[in-house]
Amino acid sequence: MLSSLPSLPSRMLDRANAWSPFVIALSVFLLLRPYDGIVHDARLYVGYVLAAWDPQGVGQDIVFVHDGQSGYSIYPALLNLVGRTIGLAKGAMVLSMTALLLWFSAAWRLVWAMFPAMGTTVRAGLLLWATSLHTLYGGASTIHFAENFAAPRPMAEALVLLAMAELLQPKLARQGASYSLRQLGVVGLLIALAAAIHPLMIVPGLAAFVWLVPTARWRALLAGSGAVVLALVLCVSGFSPQGPDTGSLFATFDAVWLEILVRRGSIALLSQWSGVDWARIALQFATLLLARPTVSGRVRALWDATLVAGVAGVLLSWLATDVFHHRLLTQIQPWRVLWAVAFMAPIALLMQVRGLWERSITSARPPEEGPIRLERLAMALLLLAWFMLEVSGAALWVLAGAAMLLGVARSNLSIALGDRTVRVGLGLIGMLVVLLVVLRAFVVWEVYASHPDALSRWVWRTWVTSGLPNAAVLIVALLAACIGARPVRAVVRMAKPMPAVAVMVAVLCVLALDQRTSYAKWLDAQTERPSTLNQVLQNVSSSATVFWLDADTEPWVLLNRPAWGGGLQGTPKVFDRALAVVWEERAQLTDKVTHPTWARRNDLALETVNAATLRTICDWPSGPDMVVAPLDRIGADVPRDTMRTGAPRFLPPSVRKGPWQIITAYGVVRCAERAGFRRAS
Structure with missing residues (x-):
């Protein structure tokens, strides 16, 4: 048997x-x-x-x-x-x-x-x-x-x-x-x-x-x-x-x-x-x-x-x-x-x-x-x-x-x-x-x-x-x-x-399960420990708003501060009228100083950060407290602090056969320290 x-x-x-x-x-x-x-x-x-x-x-x-x-x-x-x-x-x-x-x-x-x-x-x-x-x-x-x-x-x-x-x-x-x-x-x-x-x-x-x-x-x-x-x-x-x-x-x-x-x-x-x-x-x-x-x-x-x-x-x-x-x-x-x-x-x-x-x-x-x-x-x-x-x-x-x-x-x-x-x-x-x-x-x-x-x-x-x-x-x-x-x-x-x-x-x-880029791994890791980049902002209020160009979660994760503008913030605008109105006001402001071909439909974007754009953005009554951008997009006459990332960030070309953008360092511009700063009330 x-x-x-x-x-x-x-x-x-x-x-x-x-x-x-x-x-x-x-x-x-x-x-x-x-x-x-x-x-x-x-x-x-x-x-x-x-x-x-x-x-x-x-x-x-x-x-x-x-x-x-x-x-x-x-x-x-x-x-x-x-x-x-x-x-x-x-x-x-x-x-x-x-x-x-x-x-x-x-x-x-x-x-x-x-x-x-x-x-x-x-x-x-x-x-x-x-x-x-x-x-x-x-x-x-x-x-x-x-x-x-x-x-x-x-x-x-x-x-x-x-x-x-x-x-x-x-x-x-x-x-x-x-x-x-x-x-x-x-x-x-x-x-x-x-x-x-x-x-x-x-x-x-x-x-x-x-x-x-x-x-x-x-x-x-x-x-x-x-x-x-x-x-x-x-x-x-x-x-x-x-x-x-x-x-x-x-x-x-x-x-x-x-x-x-x-x-x-x-x-x-x-x-x-x-x-x-x-x-x-x-x-x-x-x-x-x-x-x-x-x-x-x-x-x-x-x-x-x-x-x-x-x-x-x-x-x-x-x-x-x-x-x-x-x-x-x-x-x-x-x-x-x-x-x-x-x-x-x-x-x-x-x-x-x-x-x-x-x-x-x-x-x-x-x-x-x-x-x-x-x-x-x-x-x-x-x-x-x-x-x-x-x-x-x-x-x-x-x-x-x-x-x-x-x-x-x-x-x-x-x-x-x-x-x-x-x-x-x-x-x-x-x-x-x-x-x-x-x-x-x-x-x-x-x-x-x-x-x-x-x-x-x-x-x-x-x-x-x-x-x-x-x-x-x-x-x-x-x-x-x-x-x-x-x-x-x-x-x-x-x-x-x-x-x-x-x-x-x-x-x-x-x-092959984890296919994050080196930058994504570094950025994700910052959610689990205090970011060293925060040292640049030791004397800045924790509620100071940051306008970080081309950012996703960087203001929240790297600086532990609220973002002033970005496409991600406008995503749920259908759920709250106040969010839609505030986000639209900021989008219209950036549209004034941005070339139409550069601004994307659902994003707050700046092509370059120079004295003219800072005058418009920073002096606005509800403008940001800081502007963060790649160093090569900040004018030489603009004072800024430098902070370097733990891994290079690669941004794909904006046009066909265009060059990739490599970002290894950002410049931090404090609006209050800009010459001639005068925020309207």
């Missing part, structure tokens, strides 16, 4: 083989998201913690004095707790990696719940495809799902994905069966936790709950009631008084606040989204819609809920922001539901490709005949549209062509299409895809070719930016997802190095 049991090494090898696809997929997922440090929105959340630690210094920055955003999330408190325990820089990295691990695990569970009969290798390929093809959503081409920095969005997304997976569990909620109280409690808890971390990200989870749990009658009642309430709120807000002190449910943006948002730009205003942004949204919606016949049951219901929520979110955002200018709904930003559409759409795309692959093999007729040829062309065009998203809004026209071909292919029409024509079409489309990948890589390498640090051209971070690793992963993921087809399955059966490959990829992931 004992001899019939498998040996321990055999069982261990089987288990290693079973887990290898997950380990490989997770490692590749993290490799494509190396840690870059305190960047993007992480700068603001780290700032919230620094402001809490130093309320009389950093806390006096206008973005924290007029804070209308952080109170909606527990994430700043979580980062504060972790930062006090292990250090703020380490805490930001730990929270970022934890969120990505949770995100991938939740996505893996959701894919398993959607396709339980799918093998682990196919599941790994499907998930890598979905997280490598195109992760942008919304406007301004700036927000991704599964982001690799310390911010609440990835963690909230992961909890919503877990809630969706719980709603699809085949063993607990069979088609037609009611959900258990345990399931509903777990789903409710996950969505509540996600809301506590980032309330704007939970709409897809709520939509899935409303679509899957109630009966059709209750579903219609809930949806109709919600639509009526929102319509009433919008209609009443159209007649409500507009004023800076209006804070009711029906409050709208007053003319001054709205003009600032329009002039300086805000991601919350859909009217300012570009053609590429709308092409992305249309392609994601269309891909989900075209793939709808490939799934059924609860999976189709989940996709329907995601589609309906996405359309409703975009429509409500447009009505609230650009038509009625409703304050609360604009700040809620219902369009953020698009993160779920952006994740589901690539899954839907690959499921169509995989289904076409299998039909080409198992079709009773030769695959060269009938609609399959036309469907191949349609799928190739759809893939081309996805690869075009980052460069042109013309992806919409390619999408239209793909939809038309797919509609004809799925009809019962008799189609005569030559094999040579199809091969030529597929070849041309393939060449265009390769060209797009090469062009993106060329643009990146052209910029880094002139980088002063030659090693920066070959670090993993540069390769990821070029998009070449993503292209390679997409090819492998496509093959892995088609393992159900007999030719590929036979090849995979012959190769069994999976555990060894998993170990090697995991080791590479650990080695």
Whole structure:
């Protein structure tokens, strides 16, 4: 009897083989998201913690004095707790990696719940495809799902994905069966936790709950009631008084606040989204819609809920922001539901490709005949549209062509299409895809070719930016997802190095995980110990404002003082009118002394610091107490103190083929010590 049991090494090898696809997929997922440090929105959340630690210094920055955003999330408190325990820089990295691990695990569970009969290798390929093809959503081409920095969005997304997976569990909620109280409690808890971390990200989870749990009658009642309430709120807000002190449910943006948002730009205003942004949204919606016949049951219901929520979110955002200018709904930003559409759409795309692959093999007729040829062309065009998203809004026209071909292919029409024509079409489309990948890589390498640090051209971070690793992963993921087809399955059966490959990829992931520049590492380290640069300002008040040119968190981290101006401060201006007004006043002041081609739309910038600019900036009633700029941008006649950084900072060229800027030292100009200083009252 004992001899019939498998040996321990055999069982261990089987288990290693079973887990290898997950380990490989997770490692590749993290490799494509190396840690870059305190960047993007992480700068603001780290700032919230620094402001809490130093309320009389950093806390006096206008973005924290007029804070209308952080109170909606527990994430700043979580980062504060972790930062006090292990250090703020380490805490930001730990929270970022934890969120990505949770995100991938939740996505893996959701894919398993959607396709339980799918093998682990196919599941790994499907998930890598979905997280490598195109992760942008919304406007301004700036927000991704599964982001690799310390911010609440990835963690909230992961909890919503877990809630969706719980709603699809085949063993607990069979088609037609009611959900258990345990399931509903777990789903409710996950969505509540996600809301506590980032309330704007939970709409897809709520939509899935409303679509899957109630009966059709209750579903219609809930949806109709919600639509009526929102319509009433919008209609009443159209007649409500507009004023800076209006804070009711029906409050709208007053003319001054709205003009600032329009002039300086805000991601919350859909009217300012570009053609590429709308092409992305249309392609994601269309891909989900075209793939709808490939799934059924609860999976189709989940996709329907995601589609309906996405359309409703975009429509409500447009009505609230650009038509009625409703304050609360604009700040809620219902369009953020698009993160779920952006994740589901690539899954839907690959499921169509995989289904076409299998039909080409198992079709009773030769695959060269009938609609399959036309469907191949349609799928190739759809893939081309996805690869075009980052460069042109013309992806919409390619999408239209793909939809038309797919509609004809799925009809019962008799189609005569030559094999040579199809091969030529597929070849041309393939060449265009390769060209797009090469062009993106060329643009990146052209910029880094002139980088002063030659090693920066070959670090993993540069390769990821070029998009070449993503292209390679997409090819492998496509093959892995088609393992159900007999030719590929036979090849995979012959190769069994999976555990060894998993170990090697995991080791590479650990080695390449931290891709911060030397300057970013040095700057992050200053959050955990007093900066030596503070010695320059020993006799300066801790609440003295600093206008640091081209700065992110430098005034807060290096000088422990509030920043006077910068693009980062204007980011949350949609949440607080006072912040928007003060920031706009300072932006208009710098615009007066800055060349129009130098000033960026959402940044307070100075090209040079000379006597004339200092006279305008420093003498202004609410001007800064100090101006900090690279030494080569300060006039020789301007007195300043010098402070040197612990690592060189490299700023990319502002124009094509321009030189990189190397900053190793800054000059500190104290406005009160400037000759002729006379601040107006």
